[in-house]
Amino acid sequence: MQLRDLAALIPNAIVRGNADIEITGISNHSRRLSPGELFVCISGIPGYQEDRHPYAGDAVHAGAVAIVAEHDIEVDVPVVLVKDSRHALAVLSAHFYGYPSRELTLIGVTGTNGKTTTAHMIDAILRYAGSKTGLMGNIGTKIGDTLFETDINTQEPPVLQANLRRMVDEGCSIAVMEVTSQGLDAGRVLGCEFRSAVFTNITQDHLDYHGTMERYIAAKGLFFSRLGNGFSDDPAKRKFAVLNEDDDASSVLRKLTAANVLTYGIREEADVRAEAIQLTPLGTSFRVVTYKGTAEMQVGMVGMFNVYNALAAITAALVEGLTLETIRGGLASFPGVPGRMEVVNEGQPFLVLVDYAHTPDGLDNLLRAVQGVARQRVITVFGCGGDRDRTKRPIMGRIAAEYSDYVVVTSDNPRSENPEQILTDIEAGLREKHDSGDSYELTADRAEAITRAIAMANPGDVVVIAGKGHETYQITSVGTIKFDDREVARDKIRERRGGTPS
Template identity: 40%
Template sequence: MRRQLAPSDPRPGAAPTSRSTPLTSPTRLLDPRPVAAVAVRLGDLAALVEGSHRLSRSAADTVVSGLTLASADVRAGDLYAALPGKHTHGVRYAPAAVQAGAAAVLTDEVGAAELGAPPDSTTAERPTLAQVPVVVADDPRALLGDVAAEVYGRPAERLLMIGVTGTQGKTTVTYLMEAALRVAGRTPGLVGTTGSLADGQRIASRLTTPEAPDLHALLAVMREQGVSACAMEVSSHALVQGRVDGVVFDVAVFLNLGRDHLDFHGDVDSYFAAKAQLFTPQRTVRAVIDVGDAWGRRLAAETAQRGLPHTTCTASPDIHEPAADWTVAEVSVRSDGSDFVIVGPAGQRQAVRLLLPGSFNVRNALAAVAALVEAGLPLTQVAAGIGRASGLPGRMELVDEGQDFSAIVDYAHKPDAVEAVLVALRPATAGRLLVVLGAGGDRDPGKRPLMGAIAARRSDVLVVTDDNPRTEDPAAIRSQLLAGVDTTEPHAELVEEPDRAVAIRRAVSMARAGDTVLVAGKGHETGQEVAGVVHPFDDRQVLRVMVRARLDQERPPSTPAVGP
């Protein structure tokens, strides 16, 4: 095998490794709970689950003003949802929740039994049913969306809600929508992988799609901040786990489907079925579906059978695809973006100048435009807004220190995404394409050799390194990536370097004028998770440090002053 195992760097003053890279300064976050609480009677909430609950009459007048699944997040007046978890039941934390001010508990029969049982030697004293009002439901998780919506005043009903799902492109599409909404005179909100925003202000959040109680609280915060429309990423996990329950979207968008999350869903058909849950009359008023792949065409057919109004789009038509309502024409790809014309259902044409590099972003832009126009916004304003969007965090993000080669960070961490980015970069690269790539631990291992094979086939130099190993053996993950490389002939020059920072430095040191260095996999992330510990690490910062260090080495020494 043509592989080089890179030694550790012996030089003094070497650039920092993944254990010492500093984080950016934190920005002030908006509180993820609304300032104005909505007081709701527990009896009214219990009525939402009529037929599957128990609640004493004396407890019906208890007032709750918030809802949370996490005992550490409980505030005075909250309803604490004590649900069964992967390792333990949330009822074990009910004492802490009550001590923090929880006004009531929502749980299942198992939780209710534990609440009423005497404490054992391994647990703290537990509140009994007589001490705290308890709503007991057969499936409390299934109720969280409706209960949270009621507790927070049903904020989604007072927002234009657009949900976006797909294996690739969700973050880009929602950011494009945010820019277009602003130009169209709407005050935008955003929920997704890189965080939640209310009119440009960041709201503290943890997941791509927050749990239902947190989501409705976020939407209530947006309403307080004057937000009128929200573009939201909707993951397959969120749909299966009920995190978007209680929200009916005005428009739901399907982008594509590739291999991902099979560790959770089991197979691609189940993954598709999870995403298809969004495209029902119970979850959305209207759908926009990209029919550029077979999964999109299948979804369009199923959506039609359900009687859900929908429109289709594709930026890559060929003779095998049906005609779409929204298409593109006159596409011209530049190194820093694209120019193209959007063609609408009625034959309307609108020129767009996109500032996001990569031909795949034409497809993302088309989906964003189609969704917003279907939501009632003017095409000209939407196109103008799309044209202003640039600099998405960790998505084809350029690191420019004046060097004579390109340095780019991208979040590509799935086979299709890796291929799309490399295909986009190849024509824009005069020289060689150098790629730094790893794979995340505790995730679908089947995609690792596929990623390795694609990267080896599409690049000239491949540096295999660690991503977020999490609880897995990093060397085993790298071996699975390299197994894919071994199936590809001919393949790129290969380097294996466990330390991600050193791997980035090696790629930068090998770059020549006209080359492109791509650091793929982590994008906007600011930490590297190893054995349960998240170490500060930002690919963008590390790449910038390495580029600067190389430029400093290349600068000629200053000419000493000559005295009289």
């Protein structure tokens, strides 16, 4: 593809140098760039992403044949000057890969909690119905039956569009994507033509990035406003917003979209509603009452929050014309998501659960669900990420103390922060419930914290290890190290039982 053709997509772009050169790819990461590619210098996001303009020279050294930038830079290759390089990155990437979302039914899921589980539930239902699907999110990118690891949830436009193109080329007809607030704010999903936007909930998170809850909700609102402003008499071209009627933010999102709105909920009247909910240690059953009829549903996951996730998935599936009978079969066959209330079982007489809950609402929902199945004590291991919203730390400490019999506070991903300071911030919330430290302890070493929790567990207890879920690493001040809560827990259980660690 010629640089001239790409530059023409940006009406006010100025090309300095020869525009008649061939572009073989697009990248915004100088260390991942291949020879022949166009390097886009995206602007920085303080505390999250570096300005890429200073790396233009490195990109040329790595083989970039042209640069897109917001201001003049000294390099020996053509430069395309644009006003907004992030927007340009999305425009160029979508065009380079042939607008693949136009050839897919694309469903996006956004919200603070439940994105991953809801997206995987939708995918499971669609697969049960016979569709070949693509899935993009926190666990990675799945094309058909093949899963690829990814480094971030909502990917940068060149990677995202390349993955959508690969899905199309490999025969996928429908794809489900987790859409984060940071991804929306950074313009990563610009150029993706979504059929449906699914909203789970809004609770406190990412305030280190957005600053206020109002700005956080506004970022989510971008997803729904970008569904478009038109209507169609072609059912295949209609757009849908699937909203949680029990979440106050839905009233804001409803006003931002011209799409058809369908709602789900438990407390409020909604288009899709759960009744007769039965929560058990083995799973959940409920009656779903919808605009398409009524059916009994079962899902092998516990907790009221998973009823909401299931309702969101049911509504998204109804939009695609699936019957309640097919949806019921898909949910019943759903195996769960790695790191979401995942059981670590080595034959021990107590339950060990690993979960990704890393927000106040997520931890609250998790521990409330665990209380419903625990026969004896609840022992909770958790921490909070460094270089992130400090205000949620005491809140999460208070929640852990409220719903646990014993708490081991530890490191999560401390990043550049002093782990001990993070623990102290959390302890402030714990001390609101417990004046003395006889019901909790602080241990910065996460492996030691898991060891302590498993060592003190008695028959019938539940050990909850929260915060990292499926993650197989820990980000510290000295770099990223290998760390998997599930592996560590499994090894400590085996050691306690006199076995050999893996």
